[in-house]
Amino acid sequence: MKYVFLLILIGFSICTYAQQGYPVPAQEVNRVFYIQHSDNHNTFVYNANLKNGSIVAEEPLDIFRIAYTEGGKKEPLNSIQKALAFGMKTTLVSANLYEMQLAASKRVNFYLMLDKAGKPKVYTTVNNKKMYLDRIFLKLREGSTGFGINLDYALFYGQDFVTGQNITEKLADW
Numbered sequence: 001m002k003y004v005f006l007l008i009l010i011g012f013s014i015c016t017y018a019q020q021g022y023p024v025p026a027q028e029v030n031r032v033f034y035i036q037h038s039d040n041h042n043t044f045v046y047n048a049n050l051k052n053g054s055i056v057a058e059e060p061l062d063i064f065r066i067a068y069t070e071g072g073k074k075e076p077l078n079s080i081q082k083a084l085a086f087g088m089k090t091t092l093v094s095a096n097l098y099e100m101q102l103a104a105s106k107r108v109n110f111y112l113m114l115d116k117a118g119k120p121k122v123y124t125t126v127n128n129k130k131m132y133l134d135r136i137f138l139k140l141r142e143g144s145t146g147f148g149i150n151l152d153y154a155l156f157y158g159q160d161f162v163t164g165q166n167i168t169e170k171l172a173d174w
């Protein structure tokens with residue numbers, strides 16, 4: 001029994017260590033999630049674009065980077081970040097529901113929607129667990145740089161779609 005407890009404690013410490021000391025971007029009304037990675041503290045932020053209580057079809061998301069390594073400066077994504085990493089391909093599914101994929105990976109689908117109160121949310125399914133997403137942390141493999149960036153794992157933080165309980169899911173193959 002003490003070995004099971006030790007394994008749970010080690011697993012929990014790995015998940016909580018991943019973003020220890022990282023800045024949390026100031027909350028915005030239309031924030032749906034953000035992404036951080038182990039290379040530096042710069043943060044990629046995803047806000048829903050809303051107009052008259054609906055998601056703007058032409059550009060459902062406002063995506064930008066907070067360059068904490070440059071004093072917290074807010075910057076648009078450059079063309080490489082958009083095309084190869086943090087940009088989002090969006091497809092209209094129905095009114096106020098968009099299916100999305102990150103440029104870096106087609107393996108995980110994200111869904112932008114409005115909840116019953118009209119608040120934008122993104123949900124996804126990781127390890128067969130459907131969740132509302134708050135943030136993602138990407139653990140980059142040591143020694144990977146530039147276009148040769150490889151991922152050890154991704155941690156998805158959010159709330160269980162049904163129960164609302166906080167959950168963290170680790171995805172090694174992304």
